[in-house]
Amino acid sequence: MxxxxxxxxxxxxxxxxxxxxxxxxxxxxxxxxxxxxxxxxxxxxxxxxxxxxxxxxxxxxxxxxxxxxxxxxxxxxxxxxxxxxxxxxxxxxxxxxxxxxxxxxxxxxxxxAIPLPVEGNALSGIHFLRTAADAEALKAQIGPGRTLAVIGGGYVGLEVAASARALGAQVIVLEREERILARVASRPLSDFFTDCHRQHGVAFELGCSVVGFQGSGGQVTGVQLADGRVIACDAAVVGVGAxxxxxxxxxxxxxxxxxxxxxxxxxxxxxxxxxxxxxxxxxxxxxxxxxxxxxxxxxxxxxxxxxxxxxxGRPRPPGECPWQWSDQYDAKLQIAGYAFDVDEIVVRGDPADGRFAVFHLKGGQLQSVEAVNAPPEFMMGKQLILSRRRVDKTKLADPAVSMRDVADTSPETVR
Missing domain, CATH: 3.50.50.60 (FAD/NAD(P)-binding domain)
Structure with missing residues (x-):
């Protein structure tokens, strides 16, 4: 019509x-x-x-x-x-x-963005990052001699941390879970990006709870934690979900x-x-x-x-495999699918080499893949997720076996 x-x-x-x-x-x-x-x-x-x-x-x-x-x-x-x-x-x-x-x-x-319902959350210098105006306001407050507190160790927060370090700012990431990316990524991926950021000078406070912000003259000067400590900062960015x-x-x-x-x-x-x-x-x-x-x-x-x-009135487009990406320093992360109901993970490659992939399986079917600087694993992973074919886990874990061969030798579809 x-x-x-x-x-x-x-x-x-x-x-x-x-x-x-x-x-x-x-x-x-x-x-x-x-x-x-x-x-x-x-x-x-x-x-x-x-x-x-x-x-x-x-x-x-x-x-x-x-x-x-x-x-x-x-x-x-x-x-x-x-x-x-x-x-x-x-x-x-x-x-x-x-x-x-x-x-x-x-x-x-x-x-x-979801705000933190804590005292002091209306102070100037507390930022979110959803719009161009948000990005422009945050950009004006990070640089050499400045300290940025990133509240929330998710993808956006980590990307901001990487950018702030590139601009010369000091960065500390505050995360309430015991590891970054805890709700959205596997432990191998969390560990990789934690090491990566630490190598670039980012500090972490894990397993901590933010209970308020402190300020002077209406400007944020620190983040107060539940254990009584105050993390000094010149600006803060909140990335705890949307x-x-x-x-x-x-x-x-x-x-x-x-x-x-x-x-x-x-x-x-x-x-x-x-x-x-x-x-x-x-x-x-x-x-x-x-x-x-x-x-x-x-x-x-x-x-x-x-x-x-x-x-x-056009035909419905074919279904796609969901995917997303994140760029941090020289690490390009590509994620295909979602790790729903996973009962096993397979790591292909060595994270220490800066190129690896984490495959999430359910009953032998590929549910999701997290690929760091590994385009073939990402691209073929998308195809395997869509096909719903069972995967040969031994070959999947062996970097010597090409991803094309992994797909070609996978058993027939489950349904």
């Missing part, structure tokens, strides 16, 4: 890509793209890396040049947010007091489960005229026979394709 008016709420990677794909796929009717930031859609992963180091800006990271939107008949409205949805009259009410009518609606509202911006959907009566529940077309299970894509979507994962909310650029792109295909 290509005659329908499409409104996209959220101009991040998912929303911006959906708008472009709709035109690419032949949608000729009006498209309105609503974004609460003052700039057009841009790539977000470089914020913690190239942007902080001064190697990128809004122009270089833009998904499309500014003229793309008017030239393609896309009504891009920056600096305005949606405040409510009227699904009966099919209206989006905006923060500037205007309304936008839709026939089909795409929610691409993303996720927001929450989907699904309040708009909830208030409109759409089914949510820490994200808007959608089907394989990225269509809301509540309202067939509403789609949700990217970080705000709780989507099916057929590979694992479950629902899940993913925060990654590949997921945003895949769901933008799903929604644009459904809207323009």
């Amino acid at each position: 290509t005659w329908q008016r499409v409104v996209i709420v959220g101009a991040g990677h998912a929303g911006g890509t959906a708008a472009a794909l709709l035109r690419q796929y032949g949608h000729e009717r009006p498209i309105t793209l609503i974004g609460d930031e003052p700039i057009p859609p841009y790539q977000r992963p470089p914020l913690s890396k190239a942007w902080l180091k001064g190697e990128a800006d809004a122009d270089s990271l833009a998904l499309k040049p500014p003229e793309f939107y008017p030239e393609n008949g896309i009504d891009f409205r920056p600096g305005v947010s949606a405040v409510s949805l009227d699904r009966t009259d099919k209206l989006v009410r905006l923060s500037d007091g205007s309304n936008v009518a839709y026939d089909l609606l795409i929610l691409a509202t993303g996720a927001r 929450h989907p911006n699904d309040e708009l959907a909830k208030d409109a009566g759409l089914e949510c489960a820490r994200g808007v529940v959608v089907d394989l077309d990225a269509r809301s299970v509540t309202d067939p005229d509403v789609f949700a894509i990217g970080d705000v979507a709780h989507r099916p994962m057929p590979i694992y026979e479950r629902m899940f909310r993913m925060e990654s650029v590949p997921n945003a792109l895949e769901q933008a394709k799903q929604a644009a295909s459904a809207i323009t």
Whole structure:
């Protein structure tokens, strides 16, 4: 039904890509793209890396040049947010007091950083990293002679730590678990990145709890721990997770489960005229026979394709293996799949050599692979995850056996 008016709420990677794909796929009717930031859609992963180091800006990271939107008949409205949805009259009410009518609606509202509910959390110098404005504010406070406290040893926090060290700042990472990446990565990977960061001068406080921030003149000067110690700093960045911006959907009566529940077309299970894509979507994962909310650029792109295909009457795109990446110093980490219900891991290569892969298995099937400077393991791992074939663990663990041979000699599919 290509005659329908499409409104996209959220101009991040998912929303911006959906708008472009709709035109690419032949949608000729009006498209309105609503974004609460003052700039057009841009790539977000470089914020913690190239942007902080001064190697990128809004122009270089833009998904499309500014003229793309008017030239393609896309009504891009920056600096305005949606405040409510009227699904009966099919209206989006905006923060500037205007309304936008839709026939089909795409929610691409993303996720927001979770703040620490502790004393002093409103002091200046405490940062999050979700937007270009966040990155610009943080960049101004890190450099030689400065100390940055990174609260949360997840991927974003570690990328910020690496960038801050490249800029000459002292860095200390504070993590409540006994190892970094504890909730998202295997122990071999955690150990590798801990050693890597320590070699670059990053200090760690593991198994600690932050109970407050101290400051002077409204500026943060330290992070207070539960054991009474205060970690001095000139700035802090908090990276303890994100929450989907699904309040708009909830208030409109759409089914949510820490994200808007959608089907394989990225269509809301509540309202067939509403789609949700990217970080705000709780989507099916057929590979694992479950629902899940993913925060990654590949997921945003895949769901933008799903929604644009459904809207323009194209065949549903084939399912993809979820993946993500992280760059820290000279280590390029590529992760395929998710380590759901894993009963065994196989390490291929030696982490001490800076090139290795950790394979996560369930009943002989590959669920996920963490590959550090190991593109063949990552690429073939994606194929094995999608195929659901059992893997020869002996050959998988042997770097002398090529990954192509591992795949070619894997037993038949389980189902």
